[in-house]
Amino acid sequence: MSTQQSIKIENLVKEFGKGDSLLRVIDGASFTVNKGELIALIAPSGAGKTTLLMMIGCVIDPTSGTIWLGEEKVYEDKWITHNSRKIRREKIGFIFQAHYLIPFLNVIENVTLVPQTNGVSEKQAKADAMKLLEYLDIADKAHSKPSALSGGQNQRVAIARALANNPQIILADEPTAALDSARALSVVQMLKKIATEQNVAIIMVTHDERMVQRCDKIMKIENKKIIFEAVEIPS
Amino acid sequence: MxxxxxxxxxxxxxxxxxxxxxxxxxxxxxxxxxxxxxxxxxxATNLLDDVNADIWVVQENTLGPFAESSRIHEDLKNTLKAIEGIDKAEAITFQNIQLYTNSKPIRVEAVGFDPFGDIDPINPLHLIKGRTLNRAHYEVVVSAETGLNLHDHIDIGRDSYTIVGITQKTVSSGGDPLIYMSLKDAQQLQFSYSNATIRNDRDRGAVSNPDLHIVNAIIGTIKTGYNNNIISDNIARWKHLSVYTNNEQKEILTKNVVExxxxxxxxxxxxxxxxxxxxxxxxxxxxxxxxxxxxxxxxxxxxxxxxxxxxxxxxxxxxxxxxxxxxxxxxxxxxxxxxxxxxxxxxxxxxxxxxxxxxxxxxxxxxxxxxxxxxxxxxxxx
Structure with a gap:
């Protein structure tokens, strides 16, 4: 695998059910995502976008195929790693449509939870988290609970949490769907900046054409296959 | 973390x-x-501990007043006093009665003992007001749990009694508050018939001649150097009585009664x-x-x-x-x-x-x- 490649997928298949009710959602997907790339994943509802993200994120089991994350082959017809949660904790950041922050932790605790679990000292984790919160312009809310923040602020905290473990990959499942246009654009610009500056591969599921235009490539799921397209910037 | x-x-x-x-x-x-x-x-053991007797002499083949009905003659205490090794011996009665004060019934256990005798079952540590009994009649010491006060007058049976002392935390094995009265009053209360009963018995040709010198147990203390068990065995063998050491009575109470x-x-x-x-x-x-x-x-x-x-x-x-x-x-x-x-x-x-x-x-x-x-x-x- 090339050192520039962050995600490499080969002949990935995902089936649900058995016998007559067997449903193949992803049929032999093969693609690579390079470091620093922001990829827009678009497909109709039910086409398997979230399923694909969750397989890359080691959350659900593929039926067959191969998954490389960075230098490490994590799946080849079965999980090679015994601790998929450790891979998620160390290599992947997740952002969702809703922020899904832990309500009983404040902002900085939400952001430092994963690094501290990875063995980073509380002091170091907090210092790193404050830098991230400043980077995302939300440092003044470090000690607030998620319930005291607006939707946009919570989504920025969720991005900070996704970045806190210095991930190689960020998987974002419709991160702008719950935001107004201005805030959605701001989040995508932020993701683009993160991808470029921190050399992180980002796959972002979106339905919004305006957001797609900020991405480097478009990945479509059509007829259960993966198709890459160049981004067309409207004149 | x-x-x-x-x-x-x-x-x-x-x-x-x-x-x-x-x-x-x-x-x-x-x-x-x-x-x-x-x-x-x-x-259960409160009264036993207060009495602090070494032996309990009761009616033959009974477990004693805490577990079974026991009736023996009061003068057996004199017989016991004559036995070698016995230091003190006194008669004692127990009777459940119901008092009526301010129309509220109180269930109590009356302990009868000789106020001029050698053994006083009223533990001075539990006597919080007044004094122990020092007259032969019409005085009682009551447990504070009865709610009665010092110098109150209460009717028990056919007589009126004056409260001369208050004890605290003195209850029977059943949890009823104790009242202490003279042995003569207790015997009168427990064994004498009412006037109406005597008249009725006379009319029927029956003779009402209750024996008032009955008690429920004789308690005794043993002189130093004598073995409680040997003395108990001797009394039981020759006097046709059941005799229990204090520990045996305690065991009867805790095992048979409250188990x-x-x-x-x-x-x-x-x-x-x-x-x-x-x-x-x-x-x-x-x-x-x-x-x-x-x-x-x-x-x-x-x-x-x-x-x-x-x-x-x-x-x-x-x-x-x-x-x-x-x-x-x-x-x-x-x-x-x-x-x-x-x-x-x-x-x-x-x-x-x-x-x-x-x-x-x-x-x-x-x-x-x-x-x-x-x-x-x-x-x-x-």
């Missing part, structure tokens, strides 16, 4: 405390039940502890279900099960700990409101604390099982 249990509890602190108070009241009842048992044992009550209370306590464990388990299960989305998110972002399980177990143990604290407060606020003696002892509370800690850990298993099986995709609605 972030203390997740502490953060979660402080997030819903009011709810947690109210839940702990609820479980605490249940544990308080457990502590009170143990206290009732302790009280039962102390009450069933103790077992009943013990079983009830065990059931309450099991119910408390189940309730803690259900509360933890519900608390875990309420957090299932957060737990799924934590699993999704890679937090190991161990960290989440630690949070659940710590919350359960903290719930048990706070419940124990509230249980202690509840039991100490209410124990003296119970009609019978309740004795709260620190070792019992510590044992219950240990049991509750173990029960809490067991109860947390239901929450832990939920954590282990929680699907991370639930977080994203997958």
């Amino acid at each position: 972030i203390h997740l249990a502490q953060k979660d509890i402080s997030h819903t602190f009011g709810k947690f405390i109210v839940t702990a108070m609820g479980v605490g009241m249940l544990l308080g009842i457990v502590l009170i039940m143990i206290g009732v048992y302790r009280g039962l044992i102390v009450d 069933k009550s103790s077992k009943q209370i013990g079983l009830f306590t065990i059931i309450l502890v099991i119910v408390s464990t189940i309730i803690i388990g259900l509360i933890i299960y519900t608390m875990t279900l309420e957090k299932i989305k957060e737990i799924s998110i934590m699993k999704l972002i890679g937090i190991p099960d161990g960290v989440i399980i630690k949070m659940i177990v710590q919350e359960t143990v903290l719930l048990g700990f706070f419940a124990f604290i509230f249980g202690n407060i509840f039991s100490h606020l209410t124990y003296d409101k119970f009609p019978k003696r309740v004795i709260l002892e620190a070792p019992d509370a510590l044992t219950l604390f240990g049991v509750i800690l173990i029960a809490s850990v067991i109860a947390s298993f239901v929450g832990v099982a939920k954590v282990v099986h929680a699907d991370p995709t639930v977080a994203i609605g997958g």
Whole structure:
């Protein structure tokens, strides 16, 4: 695998059910995502976008195929790693449509939870988290609970949490769907900046054409296959 | 590392405390039940300890006045006094009666003894007001639990009595307050017939000639250097009486008389502890279900099960700990409101604390099982 490649997928298949009710959602997907790339994943509802993200994120089991994350082959017809949660904790950041922050932790605790679990000292984790919160312009809310923040602020905290473990990959499942246009654009610009500056591969599921235009490539799921397209910037 | 249990509890602190108070009241009842048992044992042996006799001489083939009806002649005390090794011997009676004061009935146990005799069953340590009996008639010393006051006059049987002393924490093995009266008054009360009965008996041609010199037991003390058991065996063999040492009477009381009550209370306590464990388990299960989305998110972002399980177990143990604290407060606020003696002892509370800690850990298993099986995709609605 090339050192520039962050995600490499080969002949990935995902089936649900058995016998007559067997449903193949992803049929032999093969693609690579390079470091620093922001990829827009678009497909109709039910086409398997979230399923694909969750397989890359080691959350659900593929039926067959191969998954490389960075230098490490994590799946080849079965999980090679015994601790998929450790891979998620160390290599992947997740952002969702809703922020899904832990309500009983404040902002900085939400952001430092994963690094501290990875063995980073509380002091170091907090210092790193404050830098991230400043980077995302939300440092003044470090000690607030998620319930005291607006939707946009919570989504920025969720991005900070996704970045806190210095991930190689960020998987974002419709991160702008719950935001107004201005805030959605701001989040995508932020993701683009993160991808470029921190050399992180980002796959972002979106339905919004305006957001797609900020991405480097478009990945479509059509007829259960993966198709890459160049981004067309409207004149 | 972030203390997740502490953060979660402080997030819903009011709810947690109210839940702990609820479980605490249940544990308080457990502590009170143990206290009732302790009280039962102390009450059962209270009179025995106050009398402090070495031997109890009772009717042949009976277990004595605390377990069975016993009737023997009062003058046997003189026979006993003549036996070598016997230091003191006195007659004693016991009778359950009902007093009526201010129209409120009080069930008491009357202890009759010779106020001029050698053995006074009134423990000076328990006499909190007034004096012991020093007249042959119409004086009583009553337990404070009767609610009667010094110098009050009460009617017992056909006579009126003056209260000359108040004792505290003096109750019978059944928990009834004690009243002390002279042996002659007690015999009159227990064995004499009413005037109407005597008239009726005369009309029927029957002769009413009650023997008033009957008592329920003779109590004795043994001189130093003599063996209680040997003297007891001699009396039983030659005088056709049953004789029990103080320890044997205590055993009869605790085994024969209060054993069933103790077992009943013990079983009830065990059931309450099991119910408390189940309730803690259900509360933890519900608390875990309420957090299932957060737990799924934590699993999704890679937090190991161990960290989440630690949070659940710590919350359960903290719930048990706070419940124990509230249980202690509840039991100490209410124990003296119970009609019978309740004795709260620190070792019992510590044992219950240990049991509750173990029960809490067991109860947390239901929450832990939920954590282990929680699907991370639930977080994203997958």
